[in-house]
Amino acid sequence: MQLMEGEKEQIISCVDEVLSNSTKEKEDLIPILQKVQARLGYLPALAMEKIAEGTDVPTVDVYGLATFYNQFRLNPPGDHEVKVCLGTACYMVGGDITLESFERRMEINEGETTSDRRYSLERVACVGCCTMAPVVVVDDEVEGKVTPTRVDGIMLELEGKNGKSGDNNSSNAGQNTGSKDDPTKEVGEQK
């Protein structure tokens, strides 16, 4: 994914700030990655290189961690993030069909972001409300009993929102990434 204007500077200053508040020890590496992701919304290659430099860990090892753990994402999140639950209960009642419907509508695969960075699509495991299966989390709002028909409705609503906020959405997609869902945001700082 291409970096947008100004993003490079933003990444570098973010990594610098996180590193300056850490011990730079290997044990601190995962928390560092979590904090950088909480701020940028994802882990751009540049950030991983800078973290490797700053902690004196080989870059491949940082890449290794970022790809090993499911929490880390290498693509920027879209303006609208859709997460489809494929936990056991949701899968049993057709969560995979729902996911496929989103893939078809967004024209991307699970784990990707559309090239205009409007939408990103992810699968998650058990959101904790299996009674409402199949469950979809749209921009942090949980919605239950999502039939494939409802997928079209959700997409229409999101498209409506895009229309209103206009083009300024796409110019700095990296910014509005803070998801309420991201715990490192809420409590990471307090440590």
Add this chain to the structure above:
Amino acid sequence: MSESDSQAIYEKLYEEAKKKIDAKENKAQVLVGTATCGVSAGALKIKEDFEREIKEKDLDVDVVEVGCIGHCYAEPLAVIAKPGHPAVCYGYLDDGLVHRLVEDFLAGDDPSYEYALAALERNDVFPTFEDFPRGQYEHKLILENCGFIDVRDINNYIARDGYKALSKALEKEPSAVLEEVKAANLRGRGGAGFPAGIKWEACIKSGQDEKYVICNADEGDPGAFMDRSILESDPHLVIEGMILCAYAIGAQKGYLYIRAEYPRAVGHVQEALDQARAKGLLGESIMDTEFSFDLEIFQGSGAFVCGEATALVNSMEGNMGMPESRPPRLASQGFRGKPTVLNNVKTFAYVPYIINRGADWFKEIGTKDNPGTAVFSLVGKVNNTGLVEVPMGTTLRELVFDVGDGLRDNKEFKAVQIGGPSGGCLPESALDVPIDFDSLHEAGAIMGSGGLVVLDENDCMVSVSRYFLEFTQHESCGKCTFCRLGTKHMLDILNGITRGKGDAETLELLKELAEDVRDGSLCNLGKTAPNPVLTTLEYFMDEYKAHIEEGRCPAGVCRELILYYIEPPKCSKLCNVCVGSCPTEAIFTRDDGLKEIDQEKCVKCDNCLKACPPEYNAIVKLSPPVLPPEKEKTAK
């Protein structure tokens, strides 16, 4: 140090807490369940609705956030406790109902029992949860406080005898705690059932000074949420259990390894740690004794294998979470190479109860070799989904049909999946197996850490075992060949079967591979990954055979083996719903006005079947995917 110091300090904390809580209980309170399950169902909005309505009427009522009381099927839920009435629990709340409850019950004095689920205290007007079949079987121990206390105020926990066990323990030698836990035969609730006391003792015997206590809250089972609910609903219980463990083994530092995907749990635990520290219950010189111990959260980054003990420690050290072969065990060489005790959330949660009430009391619950209770997140096709706690030895049948109130929509029971990706699927004939570590293991499943999914006639067992295998295959860390390649090969075979490919030999091969992976893998991820496949092969062979011999998926799930078909006699010419619902424009109107599906274009998205109005119910799934010869066409 005088011996009664900690006792005196505790008395003071208790008095303070009790005074505060009593003052609150003297006026009406609305307790809204805002654990993740509640929030997902809209509990935060319900809380706002209550607050707004109460403010508008200028009532003196507190609205507080509590955790999960386990009746997740009826979320969003709230309990209203008003002096003069028994506390009553209301479910399925929406803004209209909130309005009524505030107007009639809080402003007026009518508890509106017609909307109530149950009362919480015995009374002579309305039944309590114990009066339902579920209540007869349930025995709440570590879930006792969940959903009834304001998690964000430590005083609630203290006023319910919280941290009393700690104050008692601090008066005695650390060995007394160990002996009590050993005598209670507390078995680890993370899956394997290893006795906690023996693990702790091994750690003490290591003879080293620097030691660690770690709580495993990684909860990797993709369909389970008990550990999260407990941390969100009663975090101090787990914290107190960990402090007691630290005292017993002489550890100075501990960690709670919690999934980063569990932001509410992380937030509540962080708050709880801060409050415990502020009250001198954690940190330097706990309760003015010489014992110091501190706790920190480590956020796990979401990899199933990190639930495995050695992988978890590796990941805390900043490495990829790969398991190590054992020995050395963590008890002698764990985090930072030092002796470490790692236990599950629930294992720690039992400890304060055991210290408070004694090993003998604990052993009276459950069975001889499996004392205590079992906690499950009961999900799938049962009526009462949620968090349940039953004594060990309860049968699966009681759990599904009494506690869970049977299957939804009168569907036929097919299986229970127990233990998640490491567990197995048990059929009707195994329902009388008592729930305990040993019996479930014998039956081919495992206790696991408490995920239990009920499956009905509409679930395809091949597809279920494929789902879990895909999960473990994806989560295999790749270190050992059996697990990495074996599961891949098995998955390929299962994918083939769901497309109707294979023969008798394929099933033989699948079974052999499963056994090889089970016997040859390094860690328990690989050793247990074949369980879902092996149990379904054993109990549901006929379904496998239907797939490969007849190209038929009996449950109509495997999409390569079904097709969607509009039954002409049932289709209404006046209705166009299915046409609009189709994302690929595969449905068209025939010359005779009936609808038909162009099979070439159909992506089997299930839209039309859901969209077709129930009064027509004209769309069916056919398996094997062969169109019936159309009678009408020939008649025309």
